[in-house]
Amino acid sequence: MDITILGQQLLGYIPLGDIVLYLAPLNLFMFASTLAFTTIIAISKTETQVEADFGTLKDKEVKVDQKEFKIRRFLAIVCGLATAGAMITGDLFNFILFVCLIGIVNIGIVAAVKQVDVLDAAFQYGLVAMIAVLPLFGGAAMILASAGTISLLEIVNIPTTFMMLFGSLLLFIGVAGETGVAPFYATKAEMFRTPGSPFLLIIHLSSLLVIVRVIEILLIINKPF
Amino acid sequence: MANILLNVLIAFLVGSVLFGLQRKIMARIQMRPGPPVIQHLLHTFKFFVKESSFPKTAAMPFYIAITAMLCVIWVSAVIVGPVTQGSLLLIFAIYALHKIVEHNAGSSSGSPYGKLSCVRAVFSAAAEVPLFAVLIIIYFKTGTMDLSQIISFQTANGPLIYSIPLAAAMFFVLILSKAPYSPFAITKGKDIISGYETEHFGLLRGYLMMSESIAWYMLLWVFLTVFIGGLNPLLYLLGMVTLSTIVAFINATTPILNPNHSIMMQVSFAIIGVVGSLILLL
Numbered sequence: 001m002d003i004t005i006l007g008q009q010l011l012g013y014i015p016l017g018d019i020v021l022y023l024a025p026l027n028l029f030m031f032a033s034t035l036a037f038t039t040i041i042a043i044s045k046t047e048t049q050v051e052a053d054f055g056t057l058k059d060k061e062v063k064v065d066q067k068e069f070k071i072r073r074f075l076a077i078v079c080g081l082a083t084a085g086a087m088i089t090g091d092l093f094n095f096i097l098f099v100c101l102i103g104i105v106n107i108g109i110v111a112a113v114k115q116v117d118v119l120d121a122a123f124q125y126g127l128v129a130m131i132a133v134l135p136l137f138g139g140a141a142m143i144l145a146s147a148g149t150i151s152l153l154e155i156v157n158i159p160t161t162f163m164m165l166f167g168s169l170l171l172f173i174g175v176a177g178e179t180g181v182a183p184f185y186a187t188k189a190e191m192f193r194t195p196g197s198p199f200l201l202i203i204h205l206s207s208l209l210v211i212v213r214v215i216e217i218l219l220i221i222n223k224p225f
Numbered sequence: 226m227a228n229i230l231l232n233v234l235i236a237f238l239v240g241s242v243l244f245g246l247q248r249k250i251m252a253r254i255q256m257r258p259g260p261p262v263i264q265h266l267l268h269t270f271k272f273f274v275k276e277s278s279f280p281k282t283a284a285m286p287f288y289i290a291i292t293a294m295l296c297v298i299w300v301s302a303v304i305v306g307p308v309t310q311g312s313l314l315l316i317f318a319i320y321a322l323h324k325i326v327e328h329n330a331g332s333s334s335g336s337p338y339g340k341l342s343c344v345r346a347v348f349s350a351a352a353e354v355p356l357f358a359v360l361i362i363i364y365f366k367t368g369t370m371d372l373s374q375i376i377s378f379q380t381a382n383g384p385l386i387y388s389i390p391l392a393a394a395m396f397f398v399l400i401l402s403k404a405p406y407s408p409f410a411i412t413k414g415k416d417i418i419s420g421y422e423t424e425h426f427g428l429l430r431g432y433l434m435m436s437e438s439i440a441w442y443m444l445l446w447v448f449l450t451v452f453i454g455g456l457n458p459l460l461y462l463l464g465m466v467t468l469s470t471i472v473a474f475i476n477a478t479t480p481i482l483n484p485n486h487s488i489m490m491q492v493s494f495a496i497i498g499v500v501g502s503l504i505l506l507l
Contacts, residue, residue, distance in 0.1 A: 008312050008314075008370070008371070025311065025312060025315060026312055026314050026315045026318060029301070029315055029318060029319075030318050033298075033318075033322055036294075037294075037325075040286070040287055040290045040291075040294075041287070043286065044284055044285065044286060044287035044290075045284055045285055045287075046284050047282055047283055047284035047288070047332065047333055047334065047335040048281075048282035048335045049282070049335050049337075049340065050282055050335050050336065050337060051337060052337065061282070181350075181351055181354070192328075192332070192343060192344050192347050193340070193344060195335075197284045197287060197329055197332040197333040197343075198284055198287045198329075198333075200328075200329070200332060200343075201287075201325060201328070201329045201332075204324075204325050204328050204329070204347060204350070205322075205325045208321040208322075208324060208325060208350060208354060209318070209321060209322075211321070211354060212314070212317055212318045212321050215314070215317070215358060215361060216314055219314075219361065219364055219370075
């Protein structure tokens with residue numbers, strides 16, 4: 001196979017109808033890492049968070065109860081699989097669908113927690129994620145309208161136009177909002193105060209790996225000067 | 226395989242000694258004798274032979290697996306970097322995974338100090354990842370993310386540090402943020418004991434320290450390779466000693482910033498770096 005993306009030789013692609021997965025070293029590495037972390041999460045217990053009790057010298061232990069544990073673990077696995085899908089998809093529309101799914105389950109992972117501050121942070125993050133859907137899909141639609149395709153394997157050979165550049169900017173804003181990274185990170189970081197370390201890992205993992213992937217996608221769309 | 230092992234060994238030994246050198250320089254600036262230069266190396270070996278114990282509050286087996294993951298990802302970085310000279314974007318992905326592991330090593334123990342370090346790691350990722358993304362400027366300049374092609378580009382056109390100095394400065398800020406005692410080292414501030422490492426003992430701590438040494442070596446290697454070009458081993462070593470010395474001077478004379486100030490400063494650097502570099506490129 002003689003296709004090169006960002007200096008990486010494409011190792012192969014898997015056409016599943018309109019879902020085309022492509023395999024380059026970067027994508028395979030992130031895909032494998034996501035699956036490895038998801039497996040660890042699936043088999044791990046949660047930690048017992050030790051907190052200082054206000055007004056006394058005692059500590060209190062905050063635990064995740066079994067019912068909460070089950071639903072959070074299920075959502076964490078769904079998030080891991082969605083992230084893995086986002087890492088190897090060669091289709092822009094499928095990528096943003098995976099990103100939306102990640103946003104939804106990220107809120108779900110902390111929505112089961114019975115802590116007011118954490119729920120408040122999850123609510124605010126949810127608002128940002130919902131607002132971010134508009135630039136996310138709008139950006140992809142503009143890229144489709146100007147390039148005529150959403151296949152990254154095709155876009156890599158199409159010269160960049162101004163509308164593709166503008167669409168990329170919207171796409172980046174959408175992904176930043178959906179994954180809750182800078183400048184939207186302030187509320188999301190508060191969500192990490194809750195116990196349930198393995199589940200929190202997947203929230204952070206999905207955010208950062210999606211950012212790496214979107215940078216790869218933006219570089220595919222926007223060619224060097 | 227022998228090449229990989231040799232490079233990992235070099236990365237570990239050089240990274241450890243550079244950490245020791247930093248502490249020595251910082252101590253001398255602060256009018257203290259300071260520990261021996263090989264102190265970090267000795268500490269690492271010491272933890273490998275000490276008894277390992279696990280907090281009863283830890284999330285098992287996640288708590289143990291996360292330290293092994295940290296080691297694996299930095300060994301992967303050595304393979305992608307010095308061994309195969311692969312994709313710069315792949316090293317960027319490895320750095321993102323490092324942030325995730327740093328965050329979860331802290332939260333997995335159940336310790337409040339680890340938890341605070343975890344929340345700070347999430348904050349700092351918001352600033353450090355954009356700093357690393359400054360390397361994207363290199364793609365716009367060279368047209369490739371492949372390290373061997375970036376080296377070839379510099380052989381033909383001169384070091385990138387002259388044409389995109391702001392990107393180099395931003396990457397240096399990232400290196401600074403990963404140094405112990407730096408103004409941006411909020412995840413390991415002394416107000417939270419040893420941050421995410423607080424509840425890791427014995428073998429696990431040894432793995433963490435080994436990974437840190439390899440990470441330090443790799444960050445310096447990436448800086449020298451992408452901004453100065455392919456160097457011979459002696460010049461690499463000289464470059465790494467110079468960068469570590471500069472970092473030690475900064476660390477010795479500046480306090481650790483509070484988390485919000487640290488993030489805002491790094492984000493400001495990243496914005497200046499991206500916008501300034503784009504203007505320079507245009």
